[in-house]
Amino acid sequence: MNQPLLRYALLAIIAGVYRPADSASPSADEAKQWLERMIQSTQTLNYEGTFIYIQGPHVEAMRLVHSGDKGERKKRLMSLTGPLREIVATSEGVVCLLPKQYTTFTSSGLRQTRFPISIPSELSRLEGQYDFEVVGQDRTAGVDTQVVAIVPRDGWRYGYRLWLDRRNGMLLRSVLLDERGLPIEQLMFTDLQIKQHIDEAAFKTSVATERTGLTSAAQFVAGAASSPASAPLSQSVWKVARVPPGFEKTSHYGVAGASGQTLNEHLVFADGLATVSVFVERLGQEGTLLEGRSQLGAMNAFGVRLEDYQILVVGEVPADTVQAIAASVSREPEPIPQSSEERKP
Template sequence: MTVQMPISARTFVLVFAVLCLGQMAAAQTRYGPANTKSVPSAQNDEPPAMGVTEWLQRMHAGARQRSYVGTFVVSAPGGDLSSARIWHVRDGDHQLERIEALSGPPRSTFRRNRSVMTFLPEAKVVKVEKRENLDLFPNLPDKPDSSVGDYYDVRAIGKDRVAGFDADVVQLVPRDGLRFGYRIWSERRSGLVVKLQTVDSDTRVVEQSAFSELQLDAPVKAQALAQMMANTSGYRIEKLELERSTAQDEGWMLRTPVAGFKPRSFFRRPALPSGDGKSPKPEATTVQWTFSDGLATVSLFIERYDPARTPSDGVLTIGATNAIRRRLPAPASDWWLTAVGEVPQQTLNAFAQSLARTR
């Protein structure tokens, strides 16, 4: 699940690490925060009695309809910590955001609706792309799929305060082992998510994200963000062109669907240039097949297997995000898979075992 009100960046970082090893392209990002210990007990002033879909629709609206400025921090038990400064404004039908990384390499990401620009000042590069799925929290389409309630139960926990705001606290409990559970703090008046804990099947917190400081209804100027986004002077612009396709057209299928996860999109992605600067061969193109259960998202990146540049099989975990890399078994052994998602590793294994070549 991507907890961002802005564009997500956490899975993107993980995938980017995988890409450096496996020469693949990725998508998805995230930022989040700190204190993992306090979980409020139920009180008389309990959150409203609503179903899973109603809660998610409320949070979904809160992330889009309010202007705000805040510092968002994400942490994991292993000590990984990242933070970002976020400016968000709704200007009529348009959503504009600026995300300034406060940890790691300098990076500024701007979004206007589906147009995304990432400024990398050290490299003097701006990466430009259109994103089909914006990975806002909750990760729901414009018309949320009511079937999400088939895979999660909701339990009211009570109320708490986060960054100075009163918050309702609920827990989303998965009905199977294919997805994580979540404790969610949402601002009482707007529904804006101000804190999230991702928990595993043993109720251990595997990742926490929260605002450490937040100003709601902040005087964010849409025009100012748009001007900053357009100022590319001195930067080299790199456009990531995605070609819409289908699994059937590209020769892929899942022999057995993974319960609750529905296909969201299928794209052909341009291959990364080789180390010698030569243009990649057409057959080096990567395809990305994305699935979602309405909260959690899984991306399958499939490319030709190349023993000269493809790493060995492996797994990678950063907080709630897992990734697996493996060469597909015969008769698809000419292909290499990287599966990434904020789901348990067994879910990625289920996708990998079900993925099959149709031609």
Template sequence: MKGLNQYLPKIGWGILLSWSVAVTAEAEINTASSDEAALSLFQQMGQALTQLSYNGIFTHEHSGNLDPIRITHQVINDVEANRFKHLTGSANAIVQRSDASLCAREDLSQQTLLPRTDDSLDSHYLLKLVGEDRVADRSVYIVNALPRDEFRYGYRLALDTETAMPLMMATISGNRMLERFQFIDFQPVTNTAEVVDELIEPKRDEVLLLGGCVQTADLAHWRLGWVPSGFQLISAKVTDSAEMLAFSDGMSRFSVFVSRVLGRKTLEGEARRGGTLVYLDKIVIAGEPYQVSIVGEVPKTTAQKVASAVIPLARR
């Protein structure tokens, strides 16, 4: 990723850190073109997130709290696994694992769960390379991703100049930072012999979370009549009592949970933790109430529209 300095503006760092929304009109954001350098960096970041193994410690800053977390991320033979351990509070760890070889790579256009869109990230975010800095004692490029509509948040990222891994990611609403993830130690792993066995077989007291597969959506009983443009179905889980459908636009992500209500009592309301919103609503189908929960990094107006767009599929 050398040679990007030609794209960097020669201005003071204090100005570079100012959030571009404050000085960029909405109409200009909607019509402006993203930097070629920023687009290239985001493509490299996507590869790094799914292909790079690393160890590190990052902080999660949200709602006045600062949580330090140790992470081990390994990608071996299509198996992607993370081990998260909070360094304050409870010492229990969470292991998150997904095995791409177990999921059929089907064409999502064959699914009937959402309106199909093929728009690129640039269609929904104005991507700008705005400067350089250091994070976790490593050189980084600073990139802003400004939303082109009201259905998603903006982001500021610090991308490692060597690996394109995001070493800092802040979620921005208007001029307010909702949360920030930032590495304070980051070590890429190039020797696959250093795989941590606990990621494959977690310890007894650790929580194991398995990723969903897209083809599971074929078993779902629900679909969305509307999603913000650019959001795609990325995984699904179907059980006897509940269903989960997860969507992403390449930056933001939200999940939709639908479950049958026991006792006919539903919950309604909202709660927020940093950039993550939990929005609770209900729908009534053939006189039966169902709980709908939207969880993700989206504004409340987006969650409300998604919740109202949940409709049942015709039973097969």
């Protein structure tokens, strides 16, 4: 089976009920104020705590440490159950320590990490596709919370329900809701402490990679030195004709082979909250990697073969969304180079 595309898809992806559009209401304005407060708190406060992550039958405990001192954000995420894993994210990049059976990777910065939820600072980017609502009040992790809902206006994307600390707006609980309004992914802090300062040592990995069998970032980078590099593409024969309203292409990368010819491509579309990746890979002797639908928790995928290429669309969106996008992918004929004689007038 052809594996590189699936591994890349899983790494790259490491974030409703139909409602007609209407004018902003007092509830919507209040909800936006709470969301703006949440964005500010999660980015600037110093805090650490333990949370439970639930996805179907899968339950996991994690530890989070975050620093926002002097505008320099740092984040460390550690697993408390299952295989030992750590993620340290700063403005300079993201470094993972994962069991050897997984691939360690680096990223372009903290802004790429979606935990606990990736909401743009300018909420106006979402208003065309989502409604904001104040649902009520509740109690989470022993404190009073304000419950806010982000409700999609169509069935092409998921919605959220958020529990925010009424004292400071910190996110204490998050529920991702499918197109029927049913929970498919939940996160809840069991304790969360706001601190004046967090020492730099809290963001250093506490394990020796030789002893635990983990792969370090340095080992990964050294091993990947000979791997094909990706580069932004300004032109491509691959086109995505239709995406749901509000989704825009945010990046388009290509991976070249030894001959310099682009073999694989990765396109990313986002609406400000939901993200969808489109992977294009030339097929080898192993044949098609994935055909039809596939699901893992909140993530849906749809694969199709087009000529000698595998098209794979992956995202935390409904299954119909990835299938519709995959059906709109097409390949334009490559231009035939003209000889010097043909170019003469």
